[in-house]
Amino acid sequence: MAEQQPNEGLSRLLKEADLTLGQLATSINGAGREAGLEVRCDKSNVSKWLKGTTPVERVRPLILEALSRRLGRPVTHEEAGLPAPKTGPGAVGTVEGLVDLGRADMDPSRRTVLGAGLYSVALTIPGWPDVFGRAEAVKKGPGVRIGFGEVDMVVQMTEKVSELDDQFGGRTARPMAASFLVNTVAPYLRADASEDVRRAMLAAASDLCYLTGYMAVDEGLHGLAQSYYMKALELAGASEDHLTFCTTLRGMSVQAVDLGHGPDAVRLAEAAAAASPQAGPRMLAFLTGQQAHSAALEGNKKAALRYIREAEAAMDRAESRGKPLGSYDPAALNYHIAQVRYCLGDVHGSIEALQESNRVRFSVYRRGNVRMRALLAERQLQVGHLEEAVKTWHEALDDYPLVRSGRADERMKTMRQLIRPHLRHQGAAELHDRFQQMPVAV
Structure with missing residues (x-):
């Protein structure tokens, strides 16, 4: 031995x-x-x-x-004196990697596999020049030919899944997205097609990967979300889809903010903005709002306030809602204003912005309504407004049983913890009892 x-x-x-x-x-x-x-x-x-x-x-x-x-830098297996993994994502092509990822996601017994579950702050993010035009990563296959009808079907399916996610949460919609990616989209990516159709299908697949990653974040599967996001970046580059590339980087920054990784959030938000030099006003607001939140999380008051002013000015110029996965509306902007104010110590100002965000948010965004109302209640309680907080939490509970979302669950766990010291208050006790009697287990 x-x-x-x-x-x-x-x-x-x-x-x-x-x-x-x-x-x-x-x-x-x-x-x-x-x-x-x-x-x-x-x-x-x-x-x-x-x-x-x-x-x-x-x-x-x-x-x-x-x-x-x-x-603050990547550490390799070799550097740490550890055996290298037997397999890795670099050994497979775009479609093969997408199929492997989706199949693992579809199998409940494999969702805790370490490679799919670990969020990495040292992830190397490719720049647009690195992925632009890499269509050779996707090989055509003989025998099956697709057209714009198949592309339109993937686009419409993605929109429907996005609607379900908004209404019912990521745990409801993501399994069907993973299955659709593996069983329908991946074969389409291998099929024969004209150059225009092939590029459009790559772009549609990129959108769906981004959405699936976003739903994985909602479920709290952050490493899995990163894997989907990286596939979205690859496909966006292959399809020359600048918009989804920027949207995905911005989504990765949102994920980093949620996890409290400030430097990573700033890096990703800046990368998203840098990759979109000719953004329209709504996209500019979409990107600078996230830059503002990331800068505020890092305590960079000057940059945060500058970015949020730019986001407000861009939103004033915006004339349409834009595409579903990249849209940015007044509710989202007010959420960013609230987060910037909160990170910079203005709790009361944050409450005002959250109230405005909740007022103008569309009812179809049920999952978002639950989360934002719960967040508002937490901050109302923080400044001593117990009765207002109880009322807002009741509004969140109105929709909560219909939502299957890890992030919504976390907000409810926080509510239960925060309300316990106030159970002598009648309203707080009633709120606690209502939550305890709900069929949703947290």
């Missing part, structure tokens, strides 16, 4: 990151929780790895992610 050799690579990285054994273990456990995995590492595990024991396969990406977050 070969004698174990100390892991010098991991030891060097620990020193570079200025982490103790216990701190690394804590970071690994935190990354595991984000991925929906129960990992219980402690300093004794790290000590064994340093002495040469190989970590189990499911923990290795968590080690790399914990170190990458601390160091």
Whole structure:
């Protein structure tokens, strides 16, 4: 039996990151929780790895992610003295990778696979020149020919799935999107077609991948969402679809904001804006609003206020709603205004903007209504307005039983925690009782 050799690579990285054994273990456990995995590492595990024991396969990406977050750069298996994975996304083409991703997503027993569940702040995001025109990644297949009718069907299906997501949440709509990607869209991408049809189908597939990633975020499957987003970027480049490319980068910034990764959110928001130099007014508002939120999360008041002013001015110039997946309306703008104010310490101003956002949001966005009303209630309670908060939470509960959304569930868990200290108040007690009697388990 070969004698174990100390892991010098991991030891060097620990020193570079200025982490103790216990701190690394804590970071690994935190990354595991984000991925929906129960990992219980402690300093004794790290000590064994340093002495040469190989970590189990499911923990290795968590080690790399914990170190990458601390160091602010990607850390590879080789650098950390760990065996490289036997398979990886780089070994397959665009369509094959999409099928693998969708099939894994369709199988409930595989949704906790580490590669699909881990969010990475060190992900390398391709620029537009890197993906533009990479249509050779998708190979034509003999025997089947498609036309614009098939493209239109994919576009319409994506719109319907988006409507279901808005009304009922990502957990309801995403499984059918994954199935549609694997069983219908992927074969279309392999089919014979004219150049115009092939490019239009790639663009339609890109839109659907973006939407599926967005719904994975809603479910709390952040690594899976990143995988879909990266596929959306590949397909957008192959189809020369600038709009979906920018929209996807912006969506990745939203995801980073939700997870509290400020520098990553800023980087992605700036990349989205840089990739769209000729954006119309609504798209400009869409992009600068997210830049404002990201900058505010990082405490950059000057940039945040400048971006939000630009977003407001652009929205004033906008004349139409734009395409469904890239639209940006007054409700969304007021949400960004609210988040900027809150990040910069203006809680009362944030409440005013959220109230306006809720007032002008369309009723078809049921999932968004639940989340935003719950967020408003949290901030009303924060400034001591208990009765107003209770009323707003009741409004959120009106729609909550119809929504299957991880983000909505999180807001309800927060409500339950915040209301418990106030159960002597009659309204708070009634709210608590109403929630307890709901058929939705949180």
